[in-house]
Amino acid sequence: MSLLAYDPDRVGRLHGSMVRAIDDLRLVACADPAAAEAMRLVRSAAAQLGLGWLPLVQRLLTTDPLSALAQRTGGLGTLEQSLVTVMANGYGWSVQLDRLTDDAGHVTPEEARALAARLREIDPEALAGDGAQLRWLTGQLAIIGRDPQLSAQFLDNFDDWDVLPLVLAQQRATLFNPTAPTTPTPGDIDAVFAGLMAIWRVGLPPEVLAAGTHASAAALLPSVQYPDPYVQALMLRSLRLDPMTLATVTDELLVGWLALKAEHGTWATIDLGEAYGPNAADLLLATVALDPVACVRFLALAADHPAVLFETLADPEIGYRVILLGTDPAHATAAQAEPVVLSILGYFREDPYEHLLVTDGYPGDYGPFLGDLVAPWLLQFTNANDDWMATEATKAVLLRVALHDPAALQRLADDIDIIAAQFAASAHLDDIVRAREVGALLALVHQLVIEERVDDEAGRTQGGWTLLWTLLSASTGYLKGTPMISILAGLGVQQFGNALADQLLDQRDTDGERHRAQLLADTSLTVMAAQLLAAMVTAWQHDGTLPDELAPVPEPDLSADCPSAEWRDKLTEWLAALPGGPNGVLAAQADLAVSEVMGNSMATEHCAELTS
Amino acid sequence: MLRSLASRLQLLELLSLHLAAGPDTWVGPSPQACLDDLRSRRNVLLQQADQLRTEARRFERIADELDTTATLTGPR
Numbered sequence: 001m002s003l004l005a006y007d008p009d010r011v012g013r014l015h016g017s018m019v020r021a022i023d024d025l026r027l028v029a030c031a032d033p034a035a036a037e038a039m040r041l042v043r044s045a046a047a048q049l050g051l052g053w054l055p056l057v058q059r060l061l062t063t064d065p066l067s068a069l070a071q072r073t074g075g076l077g078t079l080e081q082s083l084v085t086v087m088a089n090g091y092g093w094s095v096q097l098d099r100l101t102d103d104a105g106h107v108t109p110e111e112a113r114a115l116a117a118r119l120r121e122i123d124p125e126a127l128a129g130d131g132a133q134l135r136w137l138t139g140q141l142a143i144i145g146r147d148p149q150l151s152a153q154f155l156d157n158f159d160d161w162d163v164l165p166l167v168l169a170q171q172r173a174t175l176f177n178p179t180a181p182t183t184p185t186p187g188d189i190d191a192v193f194a195g196l197m198a199i200w201r202v203g204l205p206p207e208v209l210a211a212g213t214h215a216s217a218a219a220l221l222p223s224v225q226y227p228d229p230y231v232q233a234l235m236l237r238s239l240r241l242d243p244m245t246l247a248t249v250t251d252e253l254l255v256g257w258l259a260l261k262a263e264h265g266t267w268a269t270i271d272l273g274e275a276y277g278p279n280a281a282d283l284l285l286a287t288v289a290l291d292p293v294a295c296v297r298f299l300a301l302a303a304d305h306p307a308v309l310f311e312t313l314a315d316p317e318i319g320y321r322v323i324l325l326g327t328d329p330a331h332a333t334a335a336q337a338e339p340v341v342l343s344i345l346g347y348f349r350e351d352p353y354e355h356l357l358v359t360d361g362y363p364g365d366y367g368p369f370l371g372d373l374v375a376p377w378l379l380q381f382t383n384a385n386d387d388w389m390a391t392e393a394t395k396a397v398l399l400r401v402a403l404h405d406p407a408a409l410q411r412l413a414d415d416i417d418i419i420a421a422q423f424a425a426s427a428h429l430d431d432i433v434r435a436r437e438v439g440a441l442l443a444l445v446h447q448l449v450i451e452e453r454v455d456d457e458a459g460r461t462q463g464g465w466t467l468l469w470t471l472l473s474a475s476t477g478y479l480k481g482t483p484m485i486s487i488l489a490g491l492g493v494q495q496f497g498n499a500l501a502d503q504l505l506d507q508r509d510t511d512g513e514r515h516r517a518q519l520l521a522d523t524s525l526t527v528m529a530a531q532l533l534a535a536m537v538t539a540w541q542h543d544g545t546l547p548d549e550l551a552p553v554p555e556p557d558l559s560a561d562c563p564s565a566e567w568r569d570k571l572t573e574w575l576a577a578l579p580g581g582p583n584g585v586l587a588a589q590a591d592l593a594v595s596e597v598m599g600n601s602m603a604t605e606h607c608a609e610l611t612s
Numbered sequence: 613m614l615r616s617l618a619s620r621l622q623l624l625e626l627l628s629l630h631l632a633a634g635p636d637t638w639v640g641p642s643p644q645a646c647l648d649d650l651r652s653r654r655n656v657l658l659q660q661a662d663q664l665r666t667e668a669r670r671f672e673r674i675a676d677e678l679d680t681t682a683t684l685t686g687p688r
Contacts, residue, residue, distance in 0.1 A: 004640025014632045021625040028624070030617045034667050038617060038660045045626055045653045053633075053646045060638075083639050093638075100641035108644065110635040 003074050004098040005087040006060055015057045022049050065094035079122065079133055080104075083114035090117075104136065107143045112150040115140055116157035124164050128171035131184035134192055141195025151202035161222035168192060169231040176277025186277070190234070197238035212244035213297075217252055220245075229257050230271050233280035237287040243294035250284040250294075251301040254308040257281065261311070261361075271314070281312035281361060285322050295326030296336060303343040310352060316364025320372070329376050329422065334387035341377055342390055345370070345398035370402040371411030375418040378471070382440035384596060396444060403448045403467075413470040440596045442471055442528045526556045526564040529597040533571075533590055545586070551577060564598060614671070618664035627654050 025046035030039055066074060074097060075081045076088060087093040107115075115137075127133055144150040172189040174180055200222060201209065208219045221227070221235050232253060241249070257280065271279035278286070288294045299322070302308050309319040323344065327337045348370060352363050379385045381399045383392040390398075402408045412419075423438070445467060534553045540546040554570035556563045575590060576582040630650040633643070 002641050004638060004643055006638035006640075006643070007636070010632070010637035014629075014637055017625070017629055017632045021629050024625040028617075028620055030613060032613045032617070034614055034671075035617050035664060038621065038657075038664055041653075041656055041660055042621070042624075045657070048649065048653070049626070049629075053649070056642055056646065083635075087639055098640045098642045100645060102641045103644075108635070110639060 001074075002098045002101050003066075003071070003076060003081050003084045003095055004060075005084040005093040005095050007091075007093050008061070011057055011060050015054070015061060018049055018054050018057060022046055022054065025049070060094075060096060063096060066096055071095050077122075079115065079118055079127070079137055082118035083108075083111045086114040086117050104139055105143070107140055107147075107150055109150060109153045111140075112144050112153040113157045115144075116154045119158060119164055120160045124160075124167035125171075127164075128168050128189065129181075129184065131188050134184050134188040138188070138191040138195050141192065141199060145195055145198030145202065148202050151199045154199050155203050162224045162226070165193070165196070165224075165231050165235065166228060169228070169234055172234070173230065173271050173274040173277060177274065178276070190238070193234045194238045197235055198240075200235075201239055209239075210242055210245060211248075212242070213248055215241075215245040215248040215252075217249050220249060229253055229260070229280040230283075233283040237283055243291045244297050246284075246291075247288055247294040247297035248301065250288055251298055251308065253284060254281055254312050255305060257312055258305070258307055277314075279312070279314045279361070281308075282315050282318055285309075285313065285318045289318060289321040289325060292325050292328070292331035295322050296332050298322060299326040299332075299340040300336065303339040306343050306347040309344070310347065310361070310363035310366075312361035313364075314361065316362060316366070320364070320366075320369045324369075324372055327373065327376070334377070334380055337377055338380070338388040338390065341373060342388075342394070342398050344373060345401045348401050349398075365407070367405035367407030368411040369408075370405055371408035372415060372418075374399060374402045374408075375412055375415035376422045378419060378441055378445075379422060379437050382437055382444055384437045384440035396448070399444065400448045403445065409467050413467045416470045419470065438471075438532060442532065443525065443597050445471060446525060446528070522562060522564045523556070523558055525598050526567050527558075529564075529594045530554070530556050530567065532597055533594055536590060536593060540586070546579070614664045614668040618661040618668070621657050621661040621664070624657065626650070627657065630654060 025042055028039070028042045071088065074095075076085050076095060078085075080102065084095060088095045127137070144154050168189050171184070172186050175184070175186050175189075204220065208215075211219065217227075217232055217236065220239060220241070221232055224231075236246070236249060236253070271277065285298075288298050309323060310316065313319050323340070326332060327340050329337070332340075348363075348366065352366075374381070378399075380388045381395045383395075388395065402412075530553055537546060537550070537553055541548055541550070551574060554567060554574050556567040560566040571591075571594065572582070575587040578584060578586045578590070580586055630647060633647050633650055635643075635647075637643070
């Protein structure tokens with residue numbers, strides 16, 4: 001049972017028209033067998049009019065309209081009865097019960113107009129708290145949004161963008177509180193936003209919808225007097241924007257949010273003051289994180305103001321996802337990744353928690369994230385790689401930011417597959433260039449995680465060894481060789497570190513930590529250089545450049561006073577035995593690779609002090 | 613006869629009844645069902661009128677062919 005509304009005068013005229021139509025139909029006659037179907041249709045029409053619609057009209061004309069109380073009892077005023085309500089309240093039409101129930105799967109233009117009008121009039125808070133009404137509304141909006149004509153009818157009659165979306169958003173923001181009712185759900189309200197914005201989208205010019213880098217929230221969203229970022233976020237993510245447009249307008253909104261916070265203090269929120277649930281940044285960046293193109297575009301903008309990634313989100317993991325996806329070599333070039341990676345590392349040069357007060361946007365436990373961030377781009381941090389434009393010093397300073405964090409070190413060591421994949425991506429380079437890059441990386445990491453951290457307790461330094469071992473393992477495949485297991489035979493990561501530590505415990509450390517660090521550096525760098533050279537030799541033997549019977553690369557003597565000096569002497573003899581002699585091409589290339597590891601970290605100076 | 617019926621169908625008062633049964637007169641599930649029904653019947657009857665004319669032409673063509681055949685074969 002539902003309601004119907006009618007203009008009694010017009011229904012009266014309709015009654016007269018029906019009677020005449022029935023009489024007219026009854027006069028039609030034709031005996032030709034070829035007209036049998038036509039005559040059947042005529043009789044059927046007469047029957048339906050006479051037995052179906054005419055009695056309905058007669059009932060309306062002979063029955064008293066519903067009283068105001070009966071109208072309310074019958075549902076007048078509800079959204080489902082929007083059209084009847086509009087005609088009854090707005091035009092004074094009479095109302096009676098209707099034996100049929102409205103087909104919610106069909107929306108007429110009149111119903112679309114009436115629904116829009118009713119949405120301006122109803123109590124928005126009551127609607128926002130009524131899950132059943134929201135779900136019914138969602139269905140209607142979805143139907144309207146799929147039809148440009150219905151959408152136009154709706155938009156012509158709906159101008160409540162200031163109130164209804166705000167109230168819906170307010171309701172949504174409270175639903176994440178543990179004490180919130182179980183219905184409606186955030187999904188109920190999201191679905192209404194989706195419906196409203198699908199309709200709004202129909203009215204947007206294509207050039208605005210696909211504005212890309214020129215997109216703006218003002219052009220994309222309905223004009224309201226007091227735009228709220230949380231409401232805007234709910235609207236924007238429902239607009240089904242292309243990745244470039246979404247990223248551009250997300251950056252605009254979050255930069256505005258930072259300005260808002262700077263003006264009003266850290267407690268200014270963009271989730272309408274609620275302590276639970278996602279805020280505007282969470283909503284938008286979670287949408288950005290679904291598309292690598294959007295991530296790359298957003299990061300290109302955010303590189304100038306990385307705080308949008310770490311001072312807006314209630315869930316910092318969302319920001320990490322955006323960054324790692326947008327700097328993934330599968331989606332970003334080295335040139336695209338450079339400003340982003342360096343900007344983010346620059347942001348973390350100072351512990352953000354030292355200057356950030358308690359806030360509703362925070363950078364989270366960012367250590368492991370920094371490890372993941374630099375893992376695919378380690379080679380680009382070295383001076384042997386020219387993919388990035390930043391200076392060697394700048395890159396070293398910023399890589400130190402990531403390697404300073406023990407959690408980042410551990411994550412980097414866990415990311416061996418990513419590192420190895422990065423090495424493999426440089427397969428177009430010739431052997432010597434790749435060897436130089438790996439050598440430079442080993443030396444750089446050694447410098448940053450071992451030499452500069454000698455005062456750290458052993459457990460933290462162990463993270464540096466673990467990472468170096470990871471890099472060595474990854475570089476083995478990169479250099480097309482196999483590890484020089486004769487040097488590190490059977491030693492695992494822990495054992496490698498322990499072996500060096502044992503050496504240090506036994507050595508003549510009379511000058512304290514500095515001497516200890518120098519010996520550590522010299523020993524480890526020598527081992528790494530030997531490892532690298534062995535891998536190169538294996539590669540050369542594999543491709544026939546060197547004969548298999550060549551003497552193996554000399555092994556460092558870890559018990560020597562200065563392992564690098566002793567190994568260098570043996571290396572000179574070994575290089576002389578290479579085809580071409582000590583001044584040949586192979587000797588030069590091998591020496592260059594070794595120097596990348598040992599020379600860059602000034603092993604010679606270390607050794608001079610060790611033996612002094 | 614078929615053409616005559618077709619013309620009659622095209623002049624039925626029923627065909628314009630939907631104009632008086634629209635949302636300017638009444639709204640609700642039953643009024644909508646009535647309006648949909650009237651529009652549907654209007655369309656069906658107009659199609660039927662077209663079919664009647666088509667059928668009439670077909671009969672005329674057959675008759676012409678029979679006449680032509682009779683002329684060619686001549687009286688027996």
